[in-house]
Amino acid sequence: MTAAEFALTLGTAVIRLRANTARQVDRWYSKMTDEKILGIEGGGTKTAWALVANGVIVESGKLPPSNLRLTPLDQITKIFRVLPREVNRIGVFLA
Structure with a gap:
């Protein structure tokens, strides 16, 4: 196999891999957009939160500090x- 043939074969494989990965991400994202996801970030000065539905922030707010220490x-x-309860997933980070 020549270098040109190898490059062509490798390039085609990479393109296929990228296309498959993009399809997988699209499928994953379409499943995620049907869910309500609550994100919480707590620290020493405030607790910030956001509720995401269909890829859009639909509610958000700030609450008193929630630092674990x-x-x-x-x-x-x-x-x-006091945070929203009707959610499918929650992501929490507390300092």
């Missing part, structure tokens, strides 16, 4: 109780 657990529980 500085905020008592009962206070973190109170903060989390």
Whole structure:
């Protein structure tokens, strides 16, 4: 096999791989867009949250701090109780 033939074969394989990956991402994203996803980021000054549906932020807000080292657990529980509950997935990051 010549270098040109090898490059052509490799290039075709990469293009196929990219196309397959793009289709997989499209399928994954279409499943995700039907879900409501709640994202929470808590720190020492505030707790920020956003609710995403169909790839768009539909609600968001800020609450008191929820730092794991500085905020008592009962206070973190109170903060989390006011967040939206009708969700399919939750992502949480607390400092």
